Amino acid sequence: MTFQELLLKHKSSILGDWVKAIVETYPAETARFLRQSKDQFANPVGAAIKTETEHIFDQLVSGGAERQELDKFLDRIIRIRAVQDFTPALALGFIYDLKRAVRRRLEKDLKQQGLEEELLKFEETVDNLMLQGFAIYVSCREQIYDLKAMEMRNLYAKVLERSGIFTVVPDQETLEPLSETDEQNKA
Amino acid sequence: MHVIFSLLAVIVLIAIAYAGVAGAGMTYLFGVVIPYAAVITFFLGLILKVLKWGRSAVPFNIPTTCGQQKSLPWIKPNSVDNPTSTGGVLARMFFEVLTMRSLFRNTKLDYRVAHGQPVIRQGSEKFLWLFAILFHYSFLVVLLWHLRFFMEPVPKLVGVIEALDGFFEFGLPQLLLSGVILVAMAGALLDRRLRMPNIRYISLTSDYFPLFLIMGIGITGILMRYLLRVDITAIKELTMSLAVMKPVIPQAPIDPLFYAHIFLVSVLFAYFPFSKLMHMPGVFMSPTRNLTTNSREVRHVNPWNYPVKTHTYDEYEEDFRDLMIEAGLPVEHNPAEEAAAAEGGGEAAEAEPEAPEEKKE
Amino acid sequence: MANPTPKPEQIAAVDHKPPAADWMDTKPEFKPGMFLYAVRKESLEGVGQPNPRDWNPTDADWKLPADWKGIVREGIKERLQRFRSFQIFMDICVRCGACADKCHFFIGSGDPKNMPVLRAELLRSIYRGEFKVAGKILGKLAGGRKLTEEVIKEWFYYYFQCTECRRCSVYCPYGIDTAEITIMAREILNLLGCQIDWVGTPVNNCFHTGNHLGLKPHTYKENVEYLLDDIEEYSGVRINPSFNRKGAELLFITPSGDVFADPGIFTFMGYLMLFDHIGLDYTWSTYASEGGNFGFFTSHEMMKRLNAKMYAEAKRLGVKWILGGECGHMWRVITQYMDTMNGPADFLEVPVSPITGTRFQNSASTKMVHISEFTADLIHNNKLKLDPSRNDHLRVTFHDSCNPARGMGMLEEPRYILNNVCNNFFEMPPQTIRENTFCCGGGAGLNAGENMEMRFRGGLPRMNAVQYVKDRHGVNMLACVCAVDRAVFPAHLEYWVPGVKNCGVTELVANALVMDGEIPRQYNLRGEEVNDLREEVDLPPIQWPEEEEGGEPSEEGGE
Known part of the structure; x- marks a missing residue:
C-alpha cells in the first residue's frame, strides 16, 4: 500500500482527529456546539472547519496540490480565527495538528511498510502549508487595520472635504479599501 | 456540584419522610400538617408573587414581532405572530402556552454535501420541544387523574382521562402511560442538561433540583402502584379527609413510601413559588408576548412617564443663530431684521412670528 | 493581539485546554480590538450624566462613585418596579438553552458568555445574590453571587457586546428578551458613568447639534x-x-x-x-x-x-x-x-x-x-416612473434589519419595492431572514472603530448567508433599510465576502427612477459608469444617445 493509499484509507479517522483538535481550541461548551450543529448557517464556524479541513486533506493527498486552491480553503478557516480570541500562534496552530493526526493514525503501518520517508515528505508539505497560512493570517490582520482606516476615512473624509478643511481630494484608487496586492493575494 | 447536591437533597428528603414515619411514627405530621402547610405556601406564594409582578409597571409596548405587520391594506399581515388585536394576542398566547410555539420554532436547515452536490433539507432540532411538551402534558394528565383521590364520586372526566391514559391495557393494575412518560422525560431533560456542555455550563442547582424532585415523585408513585401495591383504600380515606378538611389518619397502616411520595409532593408545592417553576404563571405575563403590536395606531400609556430635560429649538437656535443666518436657514429671531423693524416702526415687533410655543411639559 | 508570541512549550501547555472553571469564576480580559473605549468626560458632562471622569476599561481602578454598590442595588430595585419585563425575565428563566446558539456573537466568537441565557445570568446572579433570601444565604448554590467591581467590569464587557437585536427572544418559550436585560444593565452602568464613547459622545452631539x-x-x-x-x-x-x-x-x-x-x-x-x-x-x-x-x-x-x-x-x-x-x-x-x-x-x-x-x-x-x-x-398606485432594468447589473439580496423585523414587523414592504426596482432579487436562506434575521453585528452602539474584530465575529453569521447567495446566485448587492447596517457592512463585506456591496433600498429606487428632464443615466448615484458595471457581470453595454457617448459626466447637463 502506498502512502497515499494509506492516507485515503484512514481519511475519516485522520480528519476526525484533526477536526477534534481544532474544535478543542474553543471552550468546551462551544466545542460541542461547533461539532454537533449541522446547519451551516446556524454554525458557520463549525461548518467551515469541517468542510475546509476535508478540502485541504483531499488536495494534499491528490499529490498535485494547487497552491491557489489550498489558499482558498485555508483562508476560510484562518479568516475566522484571525478575529477570534486567539493569539497568532493559537490561531494557526491547527495546521500542525494535521501532522499529529496523521502520525497517530499511520505510525504503525508506516513502520511496517518502511514508509517513514514518505511521512517526512508529507510533514514538509504541512510545514509549507503553515507558511501559506502565515501569509493568509497576516493579510487578514493587515486587512483589518486597513478597514479600520477606511472606515474612519469614510466617516469623516467627506465632511472634512466639504467643509473645506480637507482640500486635497484623494483619488478613487486610494479610497478603495484594499490595496492591489491584497486583491491579488485573495485571488 | 450542582447535580450532586440536588440529587442528595432529594434522597435526604425521602430519608426524612421514611425516618419520620417508619422510625418516629409521625404520620400526622407527614400526612396532614406538612401537606396542608405546603398547599397553603403554594397558593399564598403564587398569589403574592403574581401580585408583585402585577404591581410592576408595563411602561412600554415591547412585543417581539415575529411576522408581517399590519400596514398597507394589500399586504397580508400575520395576525398571530404580529397581533394588532386582542384576538390575535389570545391566539398567540394560546399557541405559546399550549403548543410551546417559540420552542417549536427552533428549526434548522439541514445542509449536507451529497455526491458533490449541496443538499438542503428542512431538518429540525425538535428534541427539546418534544421532551418539554411530553413532560408538561404528562404532568398535567398525572395531576388530573390524581383528582380521583380527592373527589367522591370520581368525576367522569377523570375516568375518561384514565381510560385514555391506560390505552395500552397492559399490566395489572393497568399501566398508566403518563407517569412513565413523565419520569422518562424528566430523565431526558436531565440527560440533556448533563450531556450538552453548553447547557451544563448554564445549569444551576435550581435547574437540577426540580428535575430530581419530580423524578422522585414519579418513581415513588410508580413503585407504590405497580410494585408495592400499597393499600389504596386507606390512602383514599386519608386524601378524602384532607380534601374535606377533616383530616384523619386511617387505622389501616399505609406504607412509608406513600409518605415519602406525599412529602416530596409537598416540597414541590412549597418550593414552587420561590423557584423558576414560576415560569408557569410567568409565561402569561411576558410583555414581549402578551401585548398587541398596534402601538403606532393606539397610544400605550406609561404610568410613570416623567418630564425630562430636553434641548429645545430655542436653545439650539441660540447656539447657532449666526451660522444659521449666514447659511440662509430660517430663524425665529433675527436680531438684524428685528433691529431694522424696530427702527421702521414700533408695531413691527408685534408682527414677529409667534413666539415658539413648544415648551416641554 | 499585542501579546508576545508564546514559545512552543507554552502553546502545548495552553493548547486545546480551555479553562474549565465555572462561569462565575472566569473574568473577561480586555484585549485591543475586542472592547470599546470609555466615554470621554465632556460627553457625560454635556448631558448631565453621573460620574464624568477620565478612565479606561484596561485600568485596574475604574473610579466608580463612592457608594457604587448602593447605586447599583437601588438601580436594580427601581427598575424591577418600573419594568415588568425586567422583573419577570429575572424570575422565570428555566435555562432550557433554546436561545444558547441563537446569538450572532456566540456563533461568531465561541465565547460561552455570549449565550443569551448567560448574558442574562450575569445580571440575574446579582439579582439573586442581593435580593433573594436563598441567594443571599446559599450563594452560588442558589445561583447567586455578590456584587464586586469585577462584576461591573464583566457587565461592561458583555452588555456592550450585545446588539439588542432580539433574535434570542424569538426562540424563547417565555419571550425573554435579552435586549431588555441589556437595556437595564446599560442603564445601571450609566448610573456609574460606565458608558462607551461611541454611544456617549454621539448622544451628547445629538442632544446639542x-x-x-x-x-x-x-x-x-x-x-x-x-x-x-x-x-x-x-x-x-x-x-x-x-x-x-x-x-x-x-x-x-x-x-x-x-x-x-x-x-x-x-x-x-x-x-x-x-x-x-x-x-x-x-x-x-x-x-x-x-x-x-x-x-x-x-x-x-x-x-x-x-x-x-x-x-x-x-x-x-x-x-x-x-x-x-x-x-x-x-x-x-x-x-x-x-x-x-x-x-x-x-x-x-x-x-x-x-x-x-x-x-x-x-x-x-x-x-x-x-x-x-x-x-x-x-x-x-403606479405613481413612480420606474425602469428596473437600470439595476440589471445588480443581483440583489435583502438584509432584514433586526429592529424593523422584530420590533415592528416590516418584512414585505421593502421586498415589494425591491422587486419593483430591480429584476434580480434573491432571498438568503429562510433561517437567516425576516424574524430570524441575523444582526449586522454593529447595532446598539457597537459600530465603533476600535472593536472591529469583535464586530467581525458578530457579523459572521450574516456574512455567511450572504456568501451563500453570492456563490449560488451571483449576488453582488446587499440591500438594507438601516443606517447602522450601511455603516457596518462595507467593512464586513470587504473582509468576509469581497465583491458584494451594500446599499439602502431607496438608493436602488432612485437609480430606477425616470426623472423629469433627466439626461441619459450613464452613471449611477455612486458616480460609477453603468456600462462598466454591466461589463463586470457580462451584460451587453447600453448604447447611449450620440451626444453623450463616451463623454465625461457633463458639467452643463443641467436642463
Whole structure:
C-alpha cells in the first residue's frame, strides 16, 4: 500500500482527529456546539472547519496540490480565527495538528511498510502549508487595520472635504479599501 | 456540584419522610400538617408573587414581532405572530402556552454535501420541544387523574382521562402511560442538561433540583402502584379527609413510601413559588408576548412617564443663530431684521412670528 | 493581539485546554480590538450624566462613585418596579438553552458568555445574590453571587457586546428578551458613568447639534448641497429642497449618518430624488436632523430626551405628519416608545399620502410613516416612473434589519419595492431572514472603530448567508433599510465576502427612477459608469444617445 493509499484509507479517522483538535481550541461548551450543529448557517464556524479541513486533506493527498486552491480553503478557516480570541500562534496552530493526526493514525503501518520517508515528505508539505497560512493570517490582520482606516476615512473624509478643511481630494484608487496586492493575494 | 447536591437533597428528603414515619411514627405530621402547610405556601406564594409582578409597571409596548405587520391594506399581515388585536394576542398566547410555539420554532436547515452536490433539507432540532411538551402534558394528565383521590364520586372526566391514559391495557393494575412518560422525560431533560456542555455550563442547582424532585415523585408513585401495591383504600380515606378538611389518619397502616411520595409532593408545592417553576404563571405575563403590536395606531400609556430635560429649538437656535443666518436657514429671531423693524416702526415687533410655543411639559 | 508570541512549550501547555472553571469564576480580559473605549468626560458632562471622569476599561481602578454598590442595588430595585419585563425575565428563566446558539456573537466568537441565557445570568446572579433570601444565604448554590467591581467590569464587557437585536427572544418559550436585560444593565452602568464613547459622545452631539457627528446647521446644509450637485451631475436634475421651512406638509427625518458617510449618502440622494419626482411638499430639519437615537443605547430617559425633538420640531414647523427614513433602531423607538414617551402628538394629523390619498391607519397615533411603507404605496398606485432594468447589473439580496423585523414587523414592504426596482432579487436562506434575521453585528452602539474584530465575529453569521447567495446566485448587492447596517457592512463585506456591496433600498429606487428632464443615466448615484458595471457581470453595454457617448459626466447637463 502506498502512502497515499494509506492516507485515503484512514481519511475519516485522520480528519476526525484533526477536526477534534481544532474544535478543542474553543471552550468546551462551544466545542460541542461547533461539532454537533449541522446547519451551516446556524454554525458557520463549525461548518467551515469541517468542510475546509476535508478540502485541504483531499488536495494534499491528490499529490498535485494547487497552491491557489489550498489558499482558498485555508483562508476560510484562518479568516475566522484571525478575529477570534486567539493569539497568532493559537490561531494557526491547527495546521500542525494535521501532522499529529496523521502520525497517530499511520505510525504503525508506516513502520511496517518502511514508509517513514514518505511521512517526512508529507510533514514538509504541512510545514509549507503553515507558511501559506502565515501569509493568509497576516493579510487578514493587515486587512483589518486597513478597514479600520477606511472606515474612519469614510466617516469623516467627506465632511472634512466639504467643509473645506480637507482640500486635497484623494483619488478613487486610494479610497478603495484594499490595496492591489491584497486583491491579488485573495485571488 | 450542582447535580450532586440536588440529587442528595432529594434522597435526604425521602430519608426524612421514611425516618419520620417508619422510625418516629409521625404520620400526622407527614400526612396532614406538612401537606396542608405546603398547599397553603403554594397558593399564598403564587398569589403574592403574581401580585408583585402585577404591581410592576408595563411602561412600554415591547412585543417581539415575529411576522408581517399590519400596514398597507394589500399586504397580508400575520395576525398571530404580529397581533394588532386582542384576538390575535389570545391566539398567540394560546399557541405559546399550549403548543410551546417559540420552542417549536427552533428549526434548522439541514445542509449536507451529497455526491458533490449541496443538499438542503428542512431538518429540525425538535428534541427539546418534544421532551418539554411530553413532560408538561404528562404532568398535567398525572395531576388530573390524581383528582380521583380527592373527589367522591370520581368525576367522569377523570375516568375518561384514565381510560385514555391506560390505552395500552397492559399490566395489572393497568399501566398508566403518563407517569412513565413523565419520569422518562424528566430523565431526558436531565440527560440533556448533563450531556450538552453548553447547557451544563448554564445549569444551576435550581435547574437540577426540580428535575430530581419530580423524578422522585414519579418513581415513588410508580413503585407504590405497580410494585408495592400499597393499600389504596386507606390512602383514599386519608386524601378524602384532607380534601374535606377533616383530616384523619386511617387505622389501616399505609406504607412509608406513600409518605415519602406525599412529602416530596409537598416540597414541590412549597418550593414552587420561590423557584423558576414560576415560569408557569410567568409565561402569561411576558410583555414581549402578551401585548398587541398596534402601538403606532393606539397610544400605550406609561404610568410613570416623567418630564425630562430636553434641548429645545430655542436653545439650539441660540447656539447657532449666526451660522444659521449666514447659511440662509430660517430663524425665529433675527436680531438684524428685528433691529431694522424696530427702527421702521414700533408695531413691527408685534408682527414677529409667534413666539415658539413648544415648551416641554 | 499585542501579546508576545508564546514559545512552543507554552502553546502545548495552553493548547486545546480551555479553562474549565465555572462561569462565575472566569473574568473577561480586555484585549485591543475586542472592547470599546470609555466615554470621554465632556460627553457625560454635556448631558448631565453621573460620574464624568477620565478612565479606561484596561485600568485596574475604574473610579466608580463612592457608594457604587448602593447605586447599583437601588438601580436594580427601581427598575424591577418600573419594568415588568425586567422583573419577570429575572424570575422565570428555566435555562432550557433554546436561545444558547441563537446569538450572532456566540456563533461568531465561541465565547460561552455570549449565550443569551448567560448574558442574562450575569445580571440575574446579582439579582439573586442581593435580593433573594436563598441567594443571599446559599450563594452560588442558589445561583447567586455578590456584587464586586469585577462584576461591573464583566457587565461592561458583555452588555456592550450585545446588539439588542432580539433574535434570542424569538426562540424563547417565555419571550425573554435579552435586549431588555441589556437595556437595564446599560442603564445601571450609566448610573456609574460606565458608558462607551461611541454611544456617549454621539448622544451628547445629538442632544446639542441634532446629529451624532456634531455637525453644525450650516455644515449639515452644505453637505446636502454637495449631494445635490452630485445628483445634478449624474441625472441632470437640479433639486432644491427646503430646510426648517414652516408650513411644509411633511417633515422628513432620517439618520444623520446618511448625510455624510459612504454608502449612506447614496440613499440620502435617493430620498431627495424620490421626493422631487413626486413633487412632495416637505422639509428637512437641522434641529431634528437625527432619526437614530443613541439614547436608546443609554437609558430610557436619554432616549426620551433625544427623541423629543421630532415632535417638538413637527409642532414648531406646523407640518401635518412626519415621514421617517431608513433606520433600524430609530424605528424600534418610533414604533414602541415614541408615542408613549413624547406623545400624544395630537397637533399632527393622521398620515395621508398626499400623492395617493392612502390613509396610514397603522400610524394613526404616532403620526409617523416609514419611507418603505410610503414608497411601497406609491409603487402600488403606479405613481413612480420606474425602469428596473437600470439595476440589471445588480443581483440583489435583502438584509432584514433586526429592529424593523422584530420590533415592528416590516418584512414585505421593502421586498415589494425591491422587486419593483430591480429584476434580480434573491432571498438568503429562510433561517437567516425576516424574524430570524441575523444582526449586522454593529447595532446598539457597537459600530465603533476600535472593536472591529469583535464586530467581525458578530457579523459572521450574516456574512455567511450572504456568501451563500453570492456563490449560488451571483449576488453582488446587499440591500438594507438601516443606517447602522450601511455603516457596518462595507467593512464586513470587504473582509468576509469581497465583491458584494451594500446599499439602502431607496438608493436602488432612485437609480430606477425616470426623472423629469433627466439626461441619459450613464452613471449611477455612486458616480460609477453603468456600462462598466454591466461589463463586470457580462451584460451587453447600453448604447447611449450620440451626444453623450463616451463623454465625461457633463458639467452643463443641467436642463
